[in-house]
Amino acid sequence: MKLEIRGITKRFGALVANDHIDLVVEPGEIHALLGENGAGKSTLMNVLYGLYRADEGDILLDDVPQHFSGPGDAMAAGIGMVHQHFMLIPVFTVAENVMLGHEPTKAGGRLDLPTARAKVREISERFGFDIDPDALVEDLPVGVQQRVEIIKALSRDAKVLVFDEPTAVLTPQETDELIEIMRQLKAAGTSIVFITHKLREVRAIADRITVIRLGKVVGEASPTASNVELASLMVGRAVELTVDKGASVPGGPALVVEDLSVINPRGDVVVKNVSFDVCAGEVLVIAGVQGNGQTELTEALLGLQERVTGRITLDGKPLTGRSVRQILDAGVGFVPEDRTEDGIVAEFTIAENLMLDRSTAAPFVKAGNLQLDYRDQFAREKVTEFDIRTQGIDTHAGRLSGGNQQKVVLARELSRDLRMFVAAQPTRGLDVGSIEVVHSRIIETRDSGIPVIVISTELDEVTALADRILVMYRGGIIGIVPGDTSRDVLGLMMAGEAPAGTGAAA
Amino acid sequence: MSDKSREAEVQPEPAPQQTARPEAGEEPSRWGQAARDIVGGSAMISVLSVIIALAVGAVLIAWTDERVQETAAYFFARPGDTFAAIWEAVAGAYSALFQGSVYNFRREGFAAGIRPLTETLTFATPLIAAGLGVGVAFRVGMFNIGGRGQMLVAAAAAGWVGFALELPAVLHVAVAVLAGMVAGAIWGGIAGLLKARTGAHEVITTIMLNFVALYFVAYLLRTPGALQAPGSNNPKTPPMQETAILPDLLGPNYNLHFGFILVIAATVFVWWLMNRSSLGFQFRAVGENPHAARVAGMPVKMIYVYAMLFAGGFAGLAGVNQVLGTVTTGFGQGIDAGIGFDAITVALLGRSRPWGIFAAGILFGAFKAGGFSMQAAEGVPVDIVVVVQSLIVLFIAAPPLVRAIFRLPTPGAAPRRTLTPKEVAAK
Secondary structure (H helix, E strand, C coil): CCEEEEEEEEEECCEEEEEEEEEEECCCCEEEEEECCCCCHHHHHHHHCCCCCCCEEEEEECCEEECCCCHHHHHHCCEEEECCCCCCCCCCEHHHHHHCCCCCECHHHCECHHHHHHHHHHHHHHHCCCCCCCCEHHHCCHHHHHHHHHHHHHHCCCCEEEEECCCCCCCHHHHHHHHHHHHHHHHCCCEEEEEECCHHHHHHHCCEEEEEECCEEEEEECCCCCHHHHHHHHHCCCCCCCCCCCCCCCCCEEEEEEEEEEECCCCCEEEEEEEEEEECCCEEEEECCCCCCHHHHHHHHCCCCCEEEEEEEECCEECCCCCHHHHHHCCEEEECCCHHHHHCCCCCEHHHHHCHHHCCCCCCEECCEECHHHHHHHHHHHHHHCCCCCCCCCCEHHHCCHHHHHHHHHHHHHCCCCCEEEEECCCCCCCHHHHHHHHHHHHHHHHCCCCEEEEECCHHHHHHHCCEEEEEECCEEEEEEECCCCHHHHHHHHCCCCCCCCCCCC | CCHHHHHHHHCCCCCHHHHCCCCCCCCCCHHHHHHHHHHHCCHHHHHHHHHHHHHHHHHHHHHHCHHHHHHHHCCCCCHHHHHHHHHHHHHHHHHHHHHHHCCCCCCCHHHHHCHHHHHHHHHHHHHHHHHHHHHHHHHCCCCCCCHHHHHHHHHHHHHHHHHHCCCCHHHHHHHHHHHHHHHHHHHHHHHHHHHHHHCCCHHHHHHHHHHHHHHHHHHHHHCECCCECCCCCCCCCCCCCHHHCCCECCCCCCCCECHHHHHHHHHHHHHHHHHHEHHHHHHHHHHHCHHHHHHCCCCHHHHHHHHHHHHHHHHHHHHHHHHHHHCCCCCCCCCCCCHHHHHHHHHHHCCCCHHHHHHHHHHHHHHHHHHHHHHHHHCCCCHHHHHHHHHHHHHHHCHHHHHHHHCCCCCCHHHHHCHHHHHHHHC
16 A cells, blocks of 8 residues: 655644645555654654644655555544554553454454454465464563554554554564564565665665655655764764763773572562672673663662662772662762653753752752752753753753753753762663764763763663673673674574673673 | 463563553552642742632622512513612622621721621631641641641640649740641641551541540540649630730720731741741642652651641641630630631641641631621521631632633643653754
């Protein structure tokens, strides 16, 4: 089926999220929609899927104009979507999830589960998936859940499939498998729209590439274009894709973690007997697929986990058993993984957010009174120093873009007297420009002789920043390898295979 | 290793949705979101809600007015009669409300004419105090439904000090006020402690503590030697001693007492606490985003306890006002007079801001003072006032409705619907 988008414009108040966007996807074509976060990709797809109504423009399927008033219409017309955040009900089985929304029924309104099961089996076989229709979705790994989403779309005879940032949660190997699935779909005549901001994947699979920036189509590119060309199209200027960093000058071990285990509230051991150290002046990147204990390990370092055994010492002083306040006071700077949830208070101003973790002592508080003049002066300095793009220090942090929010967090943490710096997923969801800033700040921090831990799931980031790489798998350390380890080896380690030559510490 | 087994091992967490959603994070609890909406509402919405509620109240007044009903029977013959009757009913009722709450033109001289206003302030005094108690808790993201219980224990403590102890003049009233506020604070603090230690939701615990307080005070009121007046079988305390009574502000002709000054002081204190103090900064941070507050090293659980101590203390001040200022001849278990619940409305209308609560408390005080004169003068049921109060809350709780009626733009609606335009907007 041929999909044509003609002059789609979508406004939110004064803001134009999509500005006369044209896009043609031929049958059996994989069309990549490339753009930074906030460029308007998702808005366009939500228009296509009937979630938003376009202010102007038309959607044509096989040259027939369509008018969608909801996702139901879009699905009926043959558009399927694999969402970035899976739209599955965890406590339902695969078959139940697949039939959700168009349940086949027998007489008397009884559910016809056998039909749904058969459908799941039929589609699985067609694409070589090995999926049990009666498995509970919550028991399935993320990659398999994504396949359930694909089956769900295909079960409604989708001729146009939209993949919204499908690789964000996958291991490199799972990503390869997904790309293979997309090739099969393409061979079967399905038109595919592939939304992403990862250049490598685009070049691996796309037939054509459309780049969107600030709501407008800024150009088309062929898959043969270089990464630098694509990135500068996305950002609108030349960008530095590699981090400019000199060799590290590591000092002695500053942070020493011995035999650390973390038990989550459900009683599962999520970090198992982990031992490692970080030297002053080096960046240790903790890599791994999301959900292998990195989050809990990071939280344990900050005193945010309740049940922790083992020892953590920083410069010889123990951090275990201390409150978050005491650990922050010991000089640990922290950029949390979930910025909007843990890093900032959206309803607070920039100035208030910049003093968030220094709200009890001088210089921001004296005798229980907030020092507003000092706070505002500090905020103005930091806004300039970190190039936070805002109308003023009284702007609510929630109104900033992700990149600028992250700069607020960085400014706050790096302005303290640090003995150690922990940054969890520091560039997740950021645009290329902000990533540059964050990376260079991290390297600067390292170069000032501070031990730095970066937690990242993005291989690009891991290899760009790391002096050493610690790969976590199922709560343990699968290995600690030098920063120049190849991506293939890292990918295998992330999938649980210990590298040859290094003793697996897990 | 086969495909499937490897994938099965890659994801050890049985709840992958959570980990797969970096941006969405944990869903904020519904109560927390509601608290944020309430606190975040605009002053304009509050004012417009009052206006709409008064308009709806006018319709109800006209609807229930006998004269209007009579003239409506021959509406098509002489519609003028109906409109005149409607005008008379509504204008009469609202002017009685005004004269009963602000200035009575029928009385001779300013001193008598202004008496309704002082009545309004007298009614407003405990409403403001308890409203501050609810408002402080709101700002920390908690629903303090326990104003009634906190007021009752405060009234009991202050009342006991007031009638049972013999102390010098100024000291006596000070000790009584303090005893009441401390008792209220402890009662509120229990709910805070339960939340901090066990995670018990404060809505449940404060409501239940209301009953505990009610029956505990009822028991004390029936127990000779506790709160019951000696030689009496009624569940009622003896009158307060002269030394423990909050002095009248404007002389014996007016009911307005020193409690109003205390409430002004409390309002100033809450303003300082929330806007200028380190503790208030932490209160607000925990109220807006407890996760970020925790990561920033704030002792979130202790903040809940502190907040409920303050909340209970202010509700306690309302109870103190009742027994040492308004009803000094001894009190029974109905001494809270529903103020603990009206306080929720006051805090809502005042958007949990100290001076907003102050203004809202005075408005509700005016409704109380004027409602009676409306009934007396015009025969309009006093229930209309309650309906108007309820409608105010209803409209505040539904800002989109108010905006639709007045065709106001929806602030920040578009950026909230999706991340995409928000980020573009900020660039």
